[in-house]
Amino acid sequence: MSKSHGFDRTKKIVIGILDVIIYHLAFYFSFFIRYQGEIPTINFSAYQSASVFIFISFILLNILFGIYVFYNKQIADFLYLTIIVQLLMSFVIMAMTFVGRWFAFPRTIILITFIVSTLFLFCWRIVVFKLYQDIDGSKHVMVVGNVEACQKAIYNFSHSKNKRHVINYAIIDNYYENIKKYMSNVDIIYLAGSIEESEKIRIYELAIFNNKKLFLNTSFENLVLVNPNIMSIEDESVIEASDFSISPEEDIIKRLIDFVTSLMLLVLSFPIMLVTAVLIKLTSKGPVFYKQVRITKDQKEFNILKFRTMSVTAEQESGPVLASAQDARVTPIGEYLRSLRIDELPQLINVLKGDMALVGPRPERPFFVDQFKEENPYYYLRHNIRTGITGYAQVYGKYATDFNSKLNFDLVYIKKYSFILDVKILLQTIKILFDKISSQGVDEKVELFFPEDVKVLK
Structure with missing residues (x-):
């Protein structure tokens, strides 16, 4: 290769x-x-x-x-x-x-x-x-893990913006032996699922010895080791795993910047908000603003403010439902407000009050937070910081994705946090205004399978 x-x-x-x-x-x-x-x-x-x-x-x-x-x-x-x-x-x-x-x-x-x-x-x-x-050309990839992990990896790679990474092999059993046998045909080995520790170490050694790139998934055990602190104690080096939080000093600076910036943005966006309020009143019955209880830092509840984009009776019969692509509950003007992110502007008031930050994990409703916590024991970690208007998941991921994928993005953000990263996310949020997919809701569950051109090894 x-x-x-x-x-x-x-x-x-x-x-x-x-x-x-x-x-x-x-x-x-x-x-x-x-x-x-x-x-x-x-x-x-x-x-x-x-x-x-x-x-x-x-x-x-x-x-x-x-x-x-x-x-x-x-x-x-x-x-x-x-x-x-x-x-x-x-x-x-x-x-x-x-x-x-x-x-x-x-x-x-x-x-x-x-x-x-x-x-x-x-x-x-x-x-x-x-x-x-x-x-640089295309990179040939071998995905390794259980059937579901490999199928999900193949789906994500095949639906990426460009086709730089081409998956040729999916190894679902006898990992080490199959990797060793077919490794010369690929550039990258991607450990997409959980593998027994001793076998994983052997795979690491094999990939490094043969100069192959190694990709790891964002499982909790891998995320723990992001941004470590290396300490020397006498003649021994120790790796200190950083926690999923922002230091008090960084939090104070972040809050100050959020307050000043949100105040300036509210002044600048006031004409747009005024026109939006009038359009909502003229095109549908109900209030201009939409209030909903969400969860932020330290599991605290607050009322999020948004311009209303759905009919007033949207959840009277169905109960709490996640917004979805092609959502029939969205009003005609609501589609445009969502695609341009104008419906999010009132959240600047939430930032001023300290309920939210400009950048952070998107706030979820208590109903879904309780549900997600039952499915993933690490979900609470995203609430170690204030939720945000935009975030790492919105810029680098897809809006239409499942909560586990979003959680991984949120935890990566917390681990990698810096002022420069916040600036980067805020600036790149401008780009996603042009991306129609990013303004949609979650997709229906996709069907996972092994394509014919992927060799499955057991």
Whole structure:
């Protein structure tokens, strides 16, 4: 199999440098268009003075939006991301030129550059993505575990955005012997289910010795070891497993940032909220806002606020039901409010009050929390932090997925928490506004099976 390391850090740095050069050429071309070849020195000098700060902001936004992460994308993602980043850059440049007193920087150049840079960068990223696909290619995968774990892994890989990972083998018994026999035909060994400890260690040794990538599922035992602290006690090194919580200092800073940001967003979004309230009143009977009891940090109950998107009688006969794709209870205006996430805006008030955070696990209703706790004993861990308007599961997973998958995303978020991660999630939440699937409810239970092109080994 291919030993290519794909697009490593060095290649990504080169791509970032070329991004900056192309962005600079887009500015130069925009000046050329605006002034028809005769570029005034005073205007171009203002751009040159601000250029270092512009390029730093440009690279930071590209990194935060995951522009340089290729494995989970398709060409349409680069179009969305390029437009979003260049639009944000337009606002950043306007603010920057005001603060820096570079008043000779023409506003028309910002508009023209938005169009030109989006075109230049998108074309360049198509080239880079095609090169990535040619250089890194498809990765052949062997999934290992019980029948259900392997079938679920195959379903997830086959429904991913791109087809970079191709599953060729599913090993459902005699794990070590079958892996050893067929390992030369694959690039990745994915331990999708629980395996007896001694056999698992032998598989680890086999994969590392043969230079094969090893994927592990997000089971509780694997998540416990995320972000460990390594300590040296005399002549022994000890691994301290971190818990599923955020330190008090980080929690105070997170709460302060949430309060200030939600207050600003409420002021900015007030016109949208006012128009939404009027539309709801005109198109359906019932109140504008919808209150519902949810669970947040330390199992505390609170009333979540949302714009009403369903009929008033939605659950009078059925009782509590999770929202689903193609939900007949949703009002006509409610579909648009959900797809654009406008129905979530009143939750900024919940953030101000301290019931919620901007980023965190999505809050669930007591009825479902009790149900999920019975099915998964680790469900309570997601309530070690405040629930959020958006979260790791919403950005990196699918909205239409089961609670166990969402729980794994939530626990990963808690383990990996940092201020930068919150910024990243908030910025990438903008992207999912374009994703229709992410605004739907849970899917009906999917049928799991082994495709014909997957060799099943026992």
